Amino acid sequence: MKFGTKAIHAGQEPDPATGAIMTPIYQTSTYWQKSPGDNKGFEYSRGTNPTRKALESCLAALENAKHGLAFSSGMGATDAVMKLLSPGDEVITGDDLYGGSYRIFTKIFSNYGIKFHFIDLNDAQNVKKYVNENTKLIWIETPTNPTMQIVDIESVAAIAKANNILLAVDNTFASPYLQNPIDLGADIVMHSVTKYLGGHSDVVMGALMLNDDELYKRLWFIYNACGATPGPMDSFLVLRGLKTLHLRMKAHCENGRQIAQFLKTHPRVEKIYWPGFTDHPNHDIAKKQMRDFGGMISIALKGADLNETFRIASSFKVFSLAESLGGVESLINHPVSMTHGSIPKAERDKVGVTDNLLRLSVGVEDVEDLLEDLKQALA
Ligand SMILES: *Cc1c(COP(=O)(O)O)cnc(C)c1O
Numbered sequence: 001m002k003f004g005t006k007a008i009h010a011g012q013e014p015d016p017a018t019g020a021i022m023t024p025i026y027q028t029s030t031y032w033q034k035s036p037g038d039n040k041g042f043e044y045s046r047g048t049n050p051t052r053k054a055l056e057s058c059l060a061a062l063e064n065a066k067h068g069l070a071f072s073s074g075m076g077a078t079d080a081v082m083k084l085l086s087p088g089d090e091v092i093t094g095d096d097l098y099g100g101s102y103r104i105f106t107k108i109f110s111n112y113g114i115k116f117h118f119i120d121l122n123d124a125q126n127v128k129k130y131v132n133e134n135t136k137l138i139w140i141e142t143p144t145n146p147t148m149q150i151v152d153i154e155s156v157a158a159i160a161k162a163n164n165i166l167l168a169v170d171n172t173f174a175s176p177y178l179q180n181p182i183d184l185g186a187d188i189v190m191h192s193v194t195k196y197l198g199g200h201s202d203v204v205m206g207a208l209m210l211n212d213d214e215l216y217k218r219l220w221f222i223y224n225a226c227g228a229t230p231g232p233m234d235s236f237l238v239l240r241g242l243k244t245l246h247l248r249m250k251a252h253c254e255n256g257r258q259i260a261q262f263l264k265t266h267p268r269v270e271k272i273y274w275p276g277f278t279d280h281p282n283h284d285i286a287k288k289q290m291r292d293f294g295g296m297i298s299i300a301l302k303g304a305d306l307n308e309t310f311r312i313a314s315s316f317k318v319f320s321l322a323e324s325l326g327g328v329e330s331l332i333n334h335p336v337s338m339t340h341g342s343i344p345k346a347e348r349d350k351v352g353v354t355d356n357l358l359r360l361s362v363g364v365e366d367v368e369d370l371l372e373d374l375k376q377a378l379a
Pocket of ligand 1: 073074076098101145170173192193195204205206
């Protein structure tokens with residue numbers, strides 16, 4: 001089945017009790033057992049729930065994976081992957097990460113004896129320099145947030161395989177419509193479902209998708225034992241959101257392309273970050289591993305100090321100033337004071353997360369209105 005058909009149908013059969021076409025919201029914490037252990041495969045909703053199960057099958061199908069696990073947030077999903085590790089283990093990851101990932105690595109898991117290497121991944125071969133016998137996990141994000149660096153997933157996967165290291169890819173920015181890391185050799189795909197997958201800024205959720213049965217068992221154990229699993233109402237909202245994922249992504253990409261082109265030559269824009277430009281440092285890799293370039297764009301404003309950047313960020317009429325991304329509505333974000341506040345300034349400066357940087361999540365409104373809004377805000 002092709003992508004759009006899977007987004008609408010995967011994991012979803014007419015409800016056995018009523019024939020309902022849409023998977024019902026099974027709003028129950030527990031399930032009747034005829035005699036102890038004699039049940040229909042559902043015992044307690046922390047571990048299994050039919051609405052969530054349908055969603056997990058759909059999510060797995062979209063990433064061409066065998067297994068899917070939904071979590072109550074993207075960070076909950078990341079937390080579960082980290083709990084595969086033990087004290088003394090080492091992780092190699094990028095130096096341009098989602099702020100919350102950086103925070104959970106440095107402020108939580110570092111305290112449990114896990115060592116993190118934050119490295120430049122523009123050249124995938126850099127990874128080799130940090131591999132040793134304690135390396136158990138490589139964690140990458142591509143495109144990166146917010147500077148839209150592209151990491152060569154296939155090359156990192158080859159290094160991971162050769163050294164028997166797990167590779168997890170945070171695929172939130174691309175969405176499975178644009179990129180499927182498992183097809184490129186990754187072991188685990190992580191999503192903040194909150195973003196493009198949910199797509200309507202009304203749910204916080206995370207997910208892991210993977211193929212390996214043993215690894216699935218270990219992750220399912222953590223998922224059930226630690227309990228960061230989402231409820232049936234949120235699962236339903238995401239099932240509903242997924243049905244238009246392919247349509248939304250097409251529109252995000254098309255609007256993103258027009259807005260990136262408009263901003264590239266704008267006199268107030270000093271630098272623009274979008275992987276669709278041929279002069280993007282890793283444009284060729286983006287072209288190879290992604291099907292299009294998405295609607296996430298960052299810009300550094302020319303000659304703008306923090307006050308001027310704040311003034312511009314607050315002067316939009318269609319774009320809303322807010323954290324998050326990937327919804328149908330366009331958002332603007334100031335990474336330094338919002339999503340990336342938890343990353344120290346020295347680290348931010350290294351990768352270009354400067355005071356004058358704004359990140360756009362281009363929505364699916366009429367592009368003429370978005371362009372008009374940018375024109376007036378940057379005037
Ligand atoms: C939002 C986000 C996360 C965290 O997900 P939550 O659902 O907010 O917990 C992780 N990675 C990336 C790239 C994100 O954008």
